[in-house]
Amino acid sequence: MTIELQPGDSLYIPLGWVHGAVAGDEGSTHITYQLVPVSLVDAVLDQLAAALEELLGDDVAAVDGGVPLEPAVAEDLAVAIAGRLKTSVRRGA
Numbered sequence: 001m002t003i004e005l006q007p008g009d010s011l012y013i014p015l016g017w018v019h020g021a022v023a024g025d026e027g028s029t030h031i032t033y034q035l036v037p038v039s040l041v042d043a044v045l046d047q048l049a050a051a052l053e054e055l056l057g058d059d060v061a062a063v064d065g066g067v068p069l070e071p072a073v074a075e076d077l078a079v080a081i082a083g084r085l086k087t088s089v090r091r092g093a
Contacts, residue, residue, distance in 0.1 A: 051084055
């Protein structure tokens with residue numbers, strides 16, 4: 001199949017499809033995008049990490065070391081995580 005694109009046109013070629021391109025006399029520019037699906041688990045872990053960093057800042061290292069969180073900090077963290085998850089679900093992340 002041969003397709004000639006005009007300025008402003010775009011063409012979707014699925015990942016893995018063999019193809020070749022030839023530029024016209026004026027040259028050509030192309031951009032390649034790859035969409036990588038994100039699993040729900042990855043989205044939750046990203047939001048958890050962001051909430052931990054935002055709420056605890058430098059104290060994140062202390063949590064990794066096994067130091068228990070103060071009850072108020074743990075409650076703030078739970079509220080922040082729940083809020084981020086609700087936002088992510090609404091956006092479809």
